[in-house]
Amino acid sequence: VDVRTGLPVVGMVGGGQLARMTHQAAISLGQSLRVLAESPDDSAALVAADVRIGTHTDLSALREFAKGCEAVTFDHEHVPNEHIATLAAEGVAIYPGAAAIAFAQDKRLMRERLGAMGAPVPRWRTVSSLSDISDFGQDVGWPLVAKATRGGYDGRGVWMLSSPADAVELVESGTELIVEERVPLLRELAALVARSPFGQVAAYPVVETVQRDGICVQVLAPAPELPDALSIAAQQLAIDLANELGVVGLLAVELFETDAGIVVNELAMRPHNSGHWTIEGARTSQFEQHLRAVLDYPMGETSLTAPAVVMANVLGGQPGGISIDERLHHLFAEDPGVRVHLYGKQVRPGRKIGHVTVLGDDMTPVRARAVRAARWLQEGTP
């Protein structure tokens, strides 16, 4: 514990916006998040008091970082699994554990395990050669989705293949791949749960996520007109996965909604973009919930604070135009009710630099306001 406060210290590996927003939540709990950042200019390092500079692949840096922490957790899933296992063996309370996070780090492992559990997944196979892809395409039909088994995010590490020819370069690059059928989806959903070491699991309302170029651009909470049965099925699936995989902390299950029900797309084991709406839109934010989970506190209430909540990501726009500060002025003048979250990140086209959240009674106008607000910050015009 922090001897100055008598309250626990949580360390988060990675200094991105998830750590930044987790620090905000930690402050309410009387804590100050310890952050392992690559650079003092990282999003979380700009705002946190207890920042250590180091690399998540460096075991000795991780070991030093963990000293004095009641719990260590992650802003991303790139810490080598063997390092997580080593620290746990040395007595560090590090969550999610190596056995669990492996399923968020490696899509092949995830698909195998989910298949074995009987969870709904797309048809898929591992790839050792180009002919594996051709054969699979012949079985399930083109196009196919190829995914790097490790390291992909925000649309990176995912490729649409219309024919075997599309795969030649990819296979030659030596990237470890799986291929999946392209699921005929109605829309994408996400089910977010948190699980503590004690085994308590709390589930948030199921949301709709809207992607563009593989990047989440909007989240609608709750998912509009989602039948109760599907909503319950999605929550139950996420709860089962959290229990089966032994997740501690948050688990975000990205889902496809299809005519036949839900299918698991991806897993993430950390605060997740599909849960940013919870900061204002749920009684307990995902960031506080993650802290409560890794510290084995009882979970917080997950209910909505308004009938309709929409989060829209702010992506970096093209260079030029008015400054981000001026954009903020204009946006605040136009819509005094929008909630803004800026991450302190340098603007690069397509990079997530912030998000906005709007709450209200009806999804349609709430969504329109959120989209407009995000566009203001992104493009400097309404």
Place this chain on the structure above:
Amino acid sequence: VDVRTGLPVVGMVGGGQLARMTHQAAISLGQSLRVLAESPDDSAALVAADVRIGTHTDLSALREFAKGCEAVTFDHEHVPNEHIATLAAEGVAIYPGAAAIAFAQDKRLMRERLGAMGAPVPRWRTVSSLSDISDFGQDVGWPLVAKATRGGYDGRGVWMLSSPADAVELVESGTELIVEERVPLLRELAALVARSPFGQVAAYPVVETVQRDGICVQVLAPAPELPDALSIAAQQLAIDLANELGVVGLLAVELFETDAGIVVNELAMRPHNSGHWTIEGARTSQFEQHLRAVLDYPMGETSLTAPAVVMANVLGGQPGGISIDERLHHLFAEDPGVRVHLYGKQVRPGRKIGHVTVLGDDMTPVRARAVRAARWLQEGTP
């Protein structure tokens, strides 16, 4: 501006819980609050990245602190007025300005000015000798309320006088005093507004404040069963005062509700305990609103996020019992919906160490939950 983010830097003088919660709000706006703290263990210094150590009475420390800030503001009202004037003359955007904050620093000035404006105030007079008190008591009746003109807070600097004899020691101590009639109050209210340099003013719903031993222990938002006319009168009074006094930033007007209407008790020009409920209970928190005001951003929406919101302060209890961390576990198990804010402060009996907020549809159960939660954290028993 912070060259790393392109966003403004606000400096706050004082490292207490108000600065701590303002830093939390600054993070959402892409900023990192710069804090001038007395000690690295101050509440805000524990969580903020940009902390300077120095004393608010030291002009050169203030001058150094202000360098590179787009705006400088305060966590308390103890910065010498002449230092504020000096910095402003040197080109620092320091808010509220010396002319305005004087009315929050000096109760005699405040009473004179409000009287001249025709604002409703208790009958009062300045004190140069014991006979001033006796005479005034004979005019308005005993008991009287004596107040130190400067430096009082949380019940300090306020004395109830039943007779002239009660005042002897006080007058002999040389404390500069005013005396006021004891207003026959029904309850206490507070009206919170924010004003920008541009002149925009935003008003929050009027709240009821419950005091014990001169310390605010509960805030009920909105003030239950407050007639519309009184609510509008209180808001209008606070708006008029903000405009007349040239306040920039937050202005909290503490009011007595009497049979004859409202009477001004005190003014505060900073985020205020009567506004902590706004973190979850209003669309824009008072901390964000204060930042928006001192940066001359357009003001945020002030509407309630739930029909009933109650904030209860957590005061330090007697030493002993289970740790604050264990108390938090128990509280979270008992009420997963309560919002907790701990300030990272050492526990001392009667010291404000945190607060809790509960939101809901009906004031009575919401209030009961908030009181119970605060008691858990305070006493370690339900």
